[in-house]
Amino acid sequence: MDCHDTTAHGTAAESAAHPLDDLTAAEITAVRRILEEAGRVAETTRFPLVLLDEPDRAEVAAYRSGDPVRRRVRATLLDTATGAAGEALVDVTAGAVVAWRDLRTDQAPYGQPPLLFEDYEICDRVVKADPGWRKAMADRGITDLDLVVAAPLAAGSFDIPGEAGRRMLRSLTFLRCDEGDNPFAHPVAGLLADVDLIEQRVVRLLDTGVVPVPAECGRYEAEFTGPPRTDLRPLEITQPEGPSFTLEGTLLRWQNWSLRVGFNAREGLVLHQVSHRDGDRDRPVLHRASLAEMAVPYAEPSPTRNWVCYLDAGEYLLGRNANALRLGCDCLGEIRYLDAVLTDDHGRPYTAPNAICIHEEDVGLLWKHTNIFDDMAVQSRRSRRLVVSYIATLGNYDYGFYWYLYQDGTIAFEAKSTGLVQTSGIEPGAGSPYGTEIAPGLLAPYHQHLFCARLDMAVDGQHNTVEEVDVVPIPIGPENPHGNAFTARATVLADTSQAGRLADPSVGRRWRISNPGSRNRMGEPVSYTLVPQPGPVLLSQPGSSVARRVAFGTRHLWVTPYRPERRYPDGDYPNQHQGGAGIPEWLAEEEPLEDTALTLWHVFGPTHLPRLEDWPVMPVDLAGFTLRPTGFFDRNPALDLPATAPGGHCHS
Template identity: 75%
Template sequence: MAHSATDPRDADKATTAPGTPAPHPLDPLTAEEITVARAVLSDEGLVGDTTRFPLVLLDEPDRHTVAAHRPGDPVVRRVRVTLLDTATGAGTEAVVDVTARTLLARRDLDPAADGQPPVLFEEYERCDEIVKADPGWRKAMAERGITDTALAVCAPLAAGNFGRAEETGRRMLRSLTFLRCEASDNPFAHPVGGLVADVDLTERRVVRLVDTGAVPVPAECGRYEAEFNGPARTDLKPLEIRQPDGPSFALDGHRLTWQNWSLRLDFNAREGLVLHELSVRDGDRVRPVLHRASLAEMAVPYADPGADRNWICYLDVGEYTLGRNANALRLGCDCLGEILYVDAVVPDDHGVPQTLPNAICIHEEDHGLLWKHTNMFDDFAAESRRSRRLVVSYIATLGNYDYGFYWYLYQDGGIEFEVKATGLVQTSASAPGTVSPYATEVAPGLQAPYHQHLFCARLDPAVDGHANTVEEVDVVPLPMGPDNPNGNAFTIRATPVTDSGEAGRPADPAAGRRWRITNPSVRNRTGQPVAYTLTPQPSGPTLLARPGSPVAARVAYATKHLWITRSAADRRFPDGDYPNQHPGGAGVTAWARPGESLENTALTLWHCFGPTHLPRLEDWPVMPVDRCGFTLRPTGFFDRNPTLDLPRESGGGGHCHASGA
C-alpha cells in the first residue's frame, strides 16, 4: 500500500496557493485543503509525534447550499478530521474551516460508546510485528513444527465487538496466520489452523491467544500467475475497441457530461468514488435525478462457528477506509477502450496528502441492442438503435478480495451500479478430505468458508427536486371471479412508505417488488407523478447471522434490503460514523424509529444487496468475478422514449437500418 514519503512536519508549514479559484462545494478535497486542515490542528496543539489521521473527509454542505451555488460564488469549505494518538489510544474528532483556517469544533471520542477510528495502514505492519514477537504465538508455531517464521504472514483483521469486558476501550486487531513457500507465494494457500492472536495496538502486545489445536498446514501452492499455469492459449485473436474521433464524454474540472447526463465526480478516503448532482437534460430542461450516490458500507460476515473463526466479519468501508485502498488502474488490464483516468488525493496516516494515480476510470462501451422493431406490415422494414453506456469505475483491494465498482449511465435515462468481486477467497485448514458443513474444500486440506458480501449503497434522490416520496410496488395476481373469469388478471399494489417506523423494507422476488421514488408535485403528461424505480438485481438473502448475535447488532443495516430515512447532515453511513469495534445500534436502525414523516421530503435510501458466497472449486486459486448490483430506471419521468433522437450508427462494415424481406 502506498505511503507518502513526505515528512509530516513539513505539512504544517504549507499554505494554500494564492489565487486558487473557489471550488464547487462538492469538489473532492484538494492536497492544499488537507494540508491546511493539518496545519490548523497543529497550531491548536492537537498534533504531536504520535498523532495519526485515520479520517480526513469533506464536511459536505446541505442540499440547499449546493442548490444555491452559482459558478464564481465564494465557497466555505469545512473538513471533518478524526485524530488518533497511537501512544494512548485517545481519539478526537474535529471540524476545521479550511477557508478561514479556523478550528470550529472538537470532541473527544469515547471508544466504548463511539467505537474506534478506522484501522491505520501502519497498524498492518505493527500487528505483524507484535504477533511474531509474542512468546505464546512462537510456542504454538513451534508445536506445529514451524520454527522459521520469516515467511509467516500475520493478517491484521478487524476485531469486531463481542461484549468482552477485557476488550472494552482497547484498540484491537485479531490476527490469523498464513505461511508462504517464498516471498511471492500466495499465503492464503497455507493457513495455520486453530490459531488466533488478539492484539492490543496501543499496548503493543498480544492480550489473548486462541489455540484450538494443530491442524496440518495445506502444502499445495495456490499460484495463479501466468508462469505457473502455462502454456497460454494460442487461439485468442485480438479484440480492438477504437474511437478514432475520441470519446463522446467531456470532463471539465470535476463536472462530467455525456449524452444529456451531467454529474460531479468526487473521491474520498472512506467511500471511494462518490457521484454528486446527477441530472439529465430533457429538451430545454435540466432535470435532477440523484443528489448523491456512493457505496457507503460493505460487510463480509463468515459462517464458520469454530472458536478460531466465529468472530470474522469485515466492514471494509468503515473499518478499512475503502477509498484509500484503490488500485492504480492499467490500460488493457483493468479498463479497455478510449479511457480517461482521474487521480485521487487522500491523506496518509500522518494527514499528509498523497495522490492515488489512475484511481478512477471513465470510458464508453457498447451495450448491445437499445431498441428495435421489424414492421411486418411494411415489407418487414426494420429500425433499431444500439445502446451505449458511460462507465465510471474504480477497483479496491482489501486483503484477499478485490472489488470493482462500476456506475453505468444509459442513454434512456437508466442508472446501474454493479460490483464485481474477485481476488482470493479466505481460507482455513483441515485434515485433507474433510467435509465441512460451513465451507468448501478447494484444495487438499484447504477450506474456503461460506460467507456473505453485504453491500450498502447510499442514494440521496432528487427526482425533479428534493421533495420525494417512496412507494413500494408489488405485482399482485387477482382472484378468479366475475371480474376475472379466466384468472389471468394481475395488477400492481403501490404502497407509500410514509413514516420512519416503516423504513426497513425486505425485497420480495415472488411479488416482483421494487421501490418507486416519486415527486408528487411534478406530473407527467398522463397526470401521474414523475418517478425513478429502484430494482434489486437479484435480491439475495439479507444477513444470515441470527438476531441477537454480535454481528447482527453491528451489521443491522443488512437485515433489510432497503432503508428509507430522512436526509440529515449527521446521517452519513448506515452503521454510524465509527463502526470499528462499535457494539452496534448506530446508523439506520437508530434513524428508523417511528415519528418522522417520509412524505414529500428530502430522503436517503440505503440499499443492501450482494451474494451469499458458497465457494466453488473453480474459485481457486483466484476467483472469476461474481457480479451483483441494482438499477434505477425512469418510470414516467419522461413523456416517451427519450432515445428517439439517436442517430443510426454504423459499425462492423454495415448499417443498423435495413428494409426488405
C-alpha cells in the same frame, strides 16, 4: 492492442472551484497546519480519516458559479501513545478549528477510528515477537518466520473480558513457500492472536490444537498455470474522434447526462448532482450516490473464526485501498483516468494515481422493431453506456465498483467481487458444513457480501415519496372471469415505521421514487424505480454481535429522511462498535417520509458458497441494482439516436 490513454489527471494543488469538489493537497496541508496551531497535533498523533464536510443539499442547490466557496473538513485524530481520539471540524476558508469532540472509545458503545496503514505493520511485528505465538508455531514445526503472514483483521465487538476500550486487531496466521507465494493456500488453523495496538502486545492467544497446514500451492500467475491459449485473436476498441464525454474539472457530461465525480478515503467513488437533460431542462435524479458500507460476515463457528465480519468501508476505508488502474487490463477503450488526492496516516496529502476510470462501452441492442406490415422495414439502435469505476483491494478480496449511465435514462450500479477467497485449514478430506474444501485440507468458508448503497434521491427535485410496488394476481370472479388478470399494487411508505423493506421476487417487488409536485403528460407523478437483484439478507442470528453491528444488512431497503449528518448506515465509527448506530438509531423516532428529501439505503450482494472454480483466484461475481425512469420522461428519451449507417459497424 492496449487502447491509448488521453488522461485528464486531477490537479492536487488547486483550490476548490465548487462546494462538492474533493479536497485538494493544499487544503489537506492547511488542515494539519490549523490543527497544529490549535495544539491538537503531537509527535504521536495520527489522522485515520480526513474528509470534506459536505454542505447541505439545499446549500449546494443554491450555489451559482462564481459564488464564494466555504470549505470545511472533518478530521479524526488518534494519539497512538494513549489511544485518545477526537474529531475536529476545521474551517479551511477561515483557517480555524470551529468544533472539537472527544471520541469516548473507553465508554460504551466503544467505537474506534478506522484502521491506519501502520497498524498492519504493528500487528505483524507484535504477533511474531510474542513468545506464546512463537511456541505455537514451533509446536507445528514452523520455524522460518520470515515467510509467515500475521494477517491484520478487524476485531469487531464480542464482550470478551478485558477488551472493552482497547484499540485492537485479531490476527490469523498464513504461510508462504517463498515471498511471491499465495499465503491463503497455507492457513495455520487453530491459532488466533488478539493484539492491542496501543500497548503493542498480544492480549489473548487462542490455540485450539494442531491441524496440518495445507501443502499444495495456490499460484495463479501465468508461469504457474501452463502454456497460455493461442486461439485468442485481438479485440480492438477504438474511438478515432475521441470519446463522447467531456470533463470540466469534476463536471462530467455525456449524452444528456451531467454529474460531478468525487472520491474520498472512506467510500471511494461518489457521484454528485446527477441530472438528465430533457429538452431545455436539466432534471435532477440523484443528489448523491455512493457505496456507503459493505459487510462481509463469515459462517464458520470455530472459536478461532466465529468473530470474522469485516466492515470494509468503516474499518478499512475503501477509497484508501484503491488500485492504480492500468490500460488494457482494468479498463479497456478510450479512457480518461482521474487521480485521487488522499491523506496519509500523518495527515499529509498524497496522490493515488489513476484511481478512477471513465469510458464508454457498447452494450448491445437498445431498441429495435421490424415492421411486418411495411415490407419488413427495420429500425434499430445500439446501446452505449458511460462507465465510471474504481477498484479496491481489501486483503484477499478485490472489488470493482461500477456506475453505469445509459442513453435511455437508466442508472445502474454493479459490484464485481474477485481476488482470493479467505481460507482455513482442516484435516484433508474431512469437509465442513460451513464451507467448501477447495484443495486438500484447504477450506473456503461460506460468507456474505452485503453492499449498502446510499442514494440521496432528487427525482425532479428534493420532495420525493417512495412506494413499494408488487405485481399481484386478481382472484377469479366477476372482474376476472377467466383468471388471467393481474395488476400492480403500490403501497406508500408513509413514515419510518415502514422504512425497512424486504425484496420479494415472487411478486416482482420494486420501489418507485416519485415527485408528487412534478407530473408527466398523463398527469401522474414523475418517478424512477429501484429494481433490486435480491439475495439473502444477513444470515447471522438476531441478538448476535454481527447482527447488532450489521443491522442495516437485515433488510434490502431502508428509507430515511435526508439529513446531512446521516452519512453511513452503521454510524460514523463502526470499528469495534457494539452496534446500534446509524439506521437503527435514526429509526428510533417515527418521522414522515412523504413529499420530502429522502435517502434510500439499498442492501444487496451475494451469499458466497465457494466453488472449486473459485480457486486459486476467483472469477468475478456480480451484484447490483438498477434505477429506471418510470414516467419520468413523456416518451422514449433515446428516439433521437442516429441510425447505424448501412454496412457500418457498431464500433468506431
